[in-house]
Amino acid sequence: MDALLGIFALFALLVIGAPVALALLMSGALGLWLVGGSQLLVGILGTTAGSSIQGYEFATVPMFILMANFIISSRVSDDMFNIARVWMGRTPGGLAHATALTGAAFGAISGSSTAAAATLSATSIPGMLKQGYSPKLATGVAAISGTLSMLIPPSVAMIIYALLAELSVGRMLIAGVIPGILVSLTILATVAFLVWRNPEHAPAGERYTLREKIVATKSAWSFIFLFLMVTGVIYTGIATPTEASAFGAVGALFLAVLRRTPAKELIRAGVTTAQATCMIGFIIIGALVFGYFLTLSQVTQTIIDTLVNSGIPHIGIIIMLVFIYLILGCFMDIIAMLILTVPVVYPLILQLGYDPIWFAVVTIVMGEVGMVTPPLGMNAFVIAKYTNIPVGQIFEGSIPHVIAHLIAVALLIAFPELVLWLPNTMDG
Amino acid sequence: QETTLRLGSHLAATAPGVAEGSQVLADRIGELSGGNVKVDIFPGEQAGKALQMYDLVKAGAVDIGTVATGYVSSDKLPLIGVLELPGLASSTCAVTEAMFELGAEGGLIYENELKPNGIRVLAYMPYPPYGPAVSRRDIEQVSDLQGLKMRNAGGMMEHTVVALGGVPVKMSAPEVFQALQRGTIDSVLFSFLSVASYDLQTVAEHGTTGYSFGTPGDLLIMSERRFNSMSEDEQNALIEAGRDASMHWCSYVDQVESDHIEEMREAGLDLHVWTDEQVAELNEKTASVTEEWAAQLDGRGKPATEVIEAFRAALAD
Amino acid sequence: MPTPQTDPSPPSVLARASDLVDRALSAVEKGTLALAVLALFGIMVLIFIDGVLRYVANSPLTFVVDVVVLYLISAGFLLVLSYTLRHNGHIHVEVFADMMPKRLQRLLSGLAYLGAAPVVGIMAIEMIHLTLESYVQGEVLIGLYPMPLWLSKAIVAFSLAVLELRILHMGIFNTLSALTNRPRLAIRMSLPIDNPEEEMV
Numbered sequence: 001m002d003a004l005l006g007i008f009a010l011f012a013l014l015v016i017g018a019p020v021a022l023a024l025l026m027s028g029a030l031g032l033w034l035v036g037g038s039q040l041l042v043g044i045l046g047t048t049a050g051s052s053i054q055g056y057e058f059a060t061v062p063m064f065i066l067m068a069n070f071i072i073s074s075r076v077s078d079d080m081f082n083i084a085r086v087w088m089g090r091t092p093g094g095l096a097h098a099t100a101l102t103g104a105a106f107g108a109i110s111g112s113s114t115a116a117a118a119t120l121s122a123t124s125i126p127g128m129l130k131q132g133y134s135p136k137l138a139t140g141v142a143a144i145s146g147t148l149s150m151l152i153p154p155s156v157a158m159i160i161y162a163l164l165a166e167l168s169v170g171r172m173l174i175a176g177v178i179p180g181i182l183v184s185l186t187i188l189a190t191v192a193f194l195v196w197r198n199p200e201h202a203p204a205g206e207r208y209t210l211r212e213k214i215v216a217t218k219s220a221w222s223f224i225f226l227f228l229m230v231t232g233v234i235y236t237g238i239a240t241p242t243e244a245s246a247f248g249a250v251g252a253l254f255l256a257v258l259r260r261t262p263a264k265e266l267i268r269a270g271v272t273t274a275q276a277t278c279m280i281g282f283i284i285i286g287a288l289v290f291g292y293f294l295t296l297s298q299v300t301q302t303i304i305d306t307l308v309n310s311g312i313p314h315i316g317i318i319i320m321l322v323f324i325y326l327i328l329g330c331f332m333d334i335i336a337m338l339i340l341t342v343p344v345v346y347p348l349i350l351q352l353g354y355d356p357i358w359f360a361v362v363t364i365v366m367g368e369v370g371m372v373t374p375p376l377g378m379n380a381f382v383i384a385k386y387t388n389i390p391v392g393q394i395f396e397g398s399i400p401h402v403i404a405h406l407i408a409v410a411l412l413i414a415f416p417e418l419v420l421w422l423p424n425t426m427d428g
Numbered sequence: 429q430e431t432t433l434r435l436g437s438h439l440a441a442t443a444p445g446v447a448e449g450s451q452v453l454a455d456r457i458g459e460l461s462g463g464n465v466k467v468d469i470f471p472g473e474q475a476g477k478a479l480q481m482y483d484l485v486k487a488g489a490v491d492i493g494t495v496a497t498g499y500v501s502s503d504k505l506p507l508i509g510v511l512e513l514p515g516l517a518s519s520t521c522a523v524t525e526a527m528f529e530l531g532a533e534g535g536l537i538y539e540n541e542l543k544p545n546g547i548r549v550l551a552y553m554p555y556p557p558y559g560p561a562v563s564r565r566d567i568e569q570v571s572d573l574q575g576l577k578m579r580n581a582g583g584m585m586e587h588t589v590v591a592l593g594g595v596p597v598k599m600s601a602p603e604v605f606q607a608l609q610r611g612t613i614d615s616v617l618f619s620f621l622s623v624a625s626y627d628l629q630t631v632a633e634h635g636t637t638g639y640s641f642g643t644p645g646d647l648l649i650m651s652e653r654r655f656n657s658m659s660e661d662e663q664n665a666l667i668e669a670g671r672d673a674s675m676h677w678c679s680y681v682d683q684v685e686s687d688h689i690e691e692m693r694e695a696g697l698d699l700h701v702w703t704d705e706q707v708a709e710l711n712e713k714t715a716s717v718t719e720e721w722a723a724q725l726d727g728r729g730k731p732a733t734e735v736i737e738a739f740r741a742a743l744a745d
Numbered sequence: 746m747p748t749p750q751t752d753p754s755p756p757s758v759l760a761r762a763s764d765l766v767d768r769a770l771s772a773v774e775k776g777t778l779a780l781a782v783l784a785l786f787g788i789m790v791l792i793f794i795d796g797v798l799r800y801v802a803n804s805p806l807t808f809v810v811d812v813v814v815l816y817l818i819s820a821g822f823l824l825v826l827s828y829t830l831r832h833n834g835h836i837h838v839e840v841f842a843d844m845m846p847k848r849l850q851r852l853l854s855g856l857a858y859l860g861a862a863p864v865v866g867i868m869a870i871e872m873i874h875l876t877l878e879s880y881v882q883g884e885v886l887i888g889l890y891p892m893p894l895w896l897s898k899a900i901v902a903f904s905l906a907v908l909e910l911r912i913l914h915m916g917i918f919n920t921l922s923a924l925t926n927r928p929r930l931a932i933r934m935s936l937p938i939d940n941p942e943e944e945m946v
């Protein structure tokens with residue numbers, strides 16, 4: 001009964017639009033008070049904020065966000081799109097393919113999905129529209145390609161998952177590499193399919209000579225440099241994820257300075273990072289308090305026992321979870337989605353005998369889907385704001401990609417090795 | 429009437445510290461109280477982060493808390509830091525017995541530190557003596573420690589590393605494997621119990637044993653307030669169960685430790701056992717560490733010098 | 746989009762009081778923002794230098810982990826709690842709230858903040874208590890660098906205290922605004938969507 005009241009309070013507060021962190025704090029506090037009285041409540045409230053984020057690995061969160069912000073301020077994504085565009089040349093739907101490739105490349109050096117969507121809508125959509133692409137095709141591919149940032153390392157969402165579930169940050173990030181490639185290919189295939197069905201939606205682009213292609217590729221060094229500095233370093237174990245994140249931020253700062261980014265922009269990157277970091281810090285504290293309530297009221301164990309002993313085959317429970325994530329993704333941001341579900345889902349996955357890193361990656365891909373599904377698909381809104389294209393059209397343009405993503409998720413569920421093989425080749 | 433106590437731990441449910449420690453305590457409390465006192469264990473930081481456990485116990489949010497000695501030896505319970513001093517311990521059981529002598533009612537640590545803080549230690553669960561258990565570089569002489577980058581758990585062990593001419597490095601335990609493999613560190617101050625659980629003997633071919641660089645570990649603590657709220661029979665059951673659990677833990681880890689050392693030596697680990705002369709040399713070089721610790725705490729009004737003497741005497745028994 | 750409601754009457758005493766509190770808190774928040782940004786740059790620089798020294802010169806900076814964990818992470822994650830709340834930076838689920846009439850929205854948000862006040866208040870007071878205790882006991886890190894532990898707690902306590910004031914401010918005036926039907930009294934915040942690049946996750 002106490003447990004139900006706490007959970008009900010959480011949903012009520014979320015529905016009226018209270019900040020997720022405060023909703024978790026308040027409902028967790030109510031629940032703890034019901035379970036253990038004021039002593040338990042005051043004890044936990046008084047000590048959680050001071051101890052919740054005191055760990056060296058937490059530094060990866062602001063460092064990767066800072067890195068993403070420096071990269072945006074350096075406008076290096078313009079170069080990346082240019083390379084992809086020139087190489088795609090007259091390929092049918094060339095610019096749409098180039099958008100997906102730029103999304104993947106940008107994702108390999110940035111950990112933030114909305115940042116990627118904003119960047120892509122500024123660099124790729126105007127070009128596609130000018131060339132006569134259908135707005136649905138153009139915005140749909142930009143919206144979904146932006147989400148690759150969360151799957152391809154570095155990824156702030158994955159780091160938060162690892163920190164919440166106390167998984168190895170390094171292994172978690174590396175686990176995103178192959179699924180990231182798979183999902184990138186999925187987007188390319190979806191684009192090819194859409195262009196094949198409606199060639200008029202994607203008129204052909206210009207032809208470029210090999211010489212022009214090579215000249216354009218010259219600027220790729222900065223991207224390769226940053227990628228090696230972060231993911232390369234983590235995979236080979238040369239440095240810890242914490243160190244790699246700081247190296248990445250310094251590298252991105254160096255790049256921004258080299259590209260003559262004004263100091264004002266760099267400070268702005270810092271301010272933006274402080275705000276995003278704090279948002280995450282607050283929500284982690286709220287999640288911990290609520291998590292203590294879930295544990296101490298035994299609600300987590302009850303849910304898990306009920307499911308495990310229900311006779312539903314384990315794979316059925318996994319599919320059910322994927323479906324729940326699809327629905328949650330419609331209404332909330334991926335960070336909120338992770339924070340609210342990981343405390344229950346992570347122990348459940350362990351008890352079902354699956355690898356938690358594998359399911360974390362599946363969850364992240366479902367979170368990507370949520371970024372482009374109505375009514376609350378953050379990337380669709382970002383693009384709508386930048387391009388003045390109605391958000392409904394963008395959601396429509398995303399539908400084929402959502403379907404393709406679900407197929408990719410099915411593949412990841414059927415073949416966990418796609419996720420687990422690469423991190424298992426890491427030492428340690 | 430049945431009482432249920434909440435026991436919180438930062439250790440995973442499968443960790444030896446739970447299976448051979450908290451769980452033993454819980455079972456013994458059940459037996460000795462004739463089933464009147466039940467203990468619910470919340471492992472894996474489910475009831476509170478490692479850093480907040482001491483405060484949660486004091487506030488009454490958790491009844492029994494697992495507290496890592498390294499987290500309280502700086503601020504809350506500095507005299508417990510005697511466990512981090514070099515050259516004192518021989519075996520885990522000897523350390524456990526000594527801690528009971530100092531930490532039980534009337535003992536130096538109890539009267540000067542636990543009681544004023546309103547805290548009672550039910551069980552002591554130190555790890556086997558730490559040392560440069562495995563190393564990438566050969567260690568045969570005390571002078572071989574010069575310039576060695578050694579991962580340590582911080583606190584007084586940091587001073588010990590410096591006193592021996594090494595370079596102290598701080599990193600979380602799960603990072604040690606890769607750091608050792610890549611040469612980011614040369615050696616790690618650990619017990620062989622930890623070496624085995626992180627598989628470190630596979631990435632470093634040398635090792636040492638025979639000199640304690642400290643015996644950090646976990647304490648199972650309870651607040652005096654909660655303790656006094658229980659009946660006398662229940663209190664006696666808690667005290668006895670705590671002692672039983674501690675002794676079970678120490679004999680378990682002492683056995684496992686020597687098994688590990690034997691297995692690793694057989695598997696080809698180049699293990700150096702410090703000679704008596706070398707132990708004397710190590711003691712001489714690290715004497716300043718113990719002096720500094722005592723001086724610092726004496727200055728804060730804690731009888732650290734007395735505690736060291738009493739601890740030495742108890743170990744000698 | 747509903748048409749923005751205008752309030753032609755001159756600002757009341759209440760409205761002026763709200764503005765005054767807002768300006769005072771905003772000044773403090775601006776300071777916390779500067780400190781938080783400095784802390785983040787500090788984390789970047791310290792970890793970078795530590796790493797370079799470790800790999801290139803074989804001599805790590807032993808104090809970096811402690812400085813980052815004890816002070817800079819707390820500062821970077823928590824100092825701007827209040828600033829972020831004021832600028833609508835804490836994520837929330839908007840879909841359902843946006844379907845409600847504006848006045849009801851203000852009432853519910855005001856009541857939610859008032860409900861959060863005791864919770865955050867307990868957190869702040871307990872943390873202040875722990876800070877003072879640590880300060881009086883002279884707790885320092887036992888290690889090569891005896892860093893004061895109270896300062897670490899003080900950063901958290903201060904962040905929570907400023908947040909508590911902001912929550913009280915927004916709770917009281919949003920509730921009053923809804924009860925008296927004066928939109929002018931509510932704390933106006935920009936929607937996060939106005940600045941998508943700043944959402945950043």
Ligand code: NA
Nearest residue numbers: 107149152154
């Ligand atoms: Na990424």
Ligand code: NA
Nearest residue numbers: 329330370376
């Ligand atoms: Na959505």
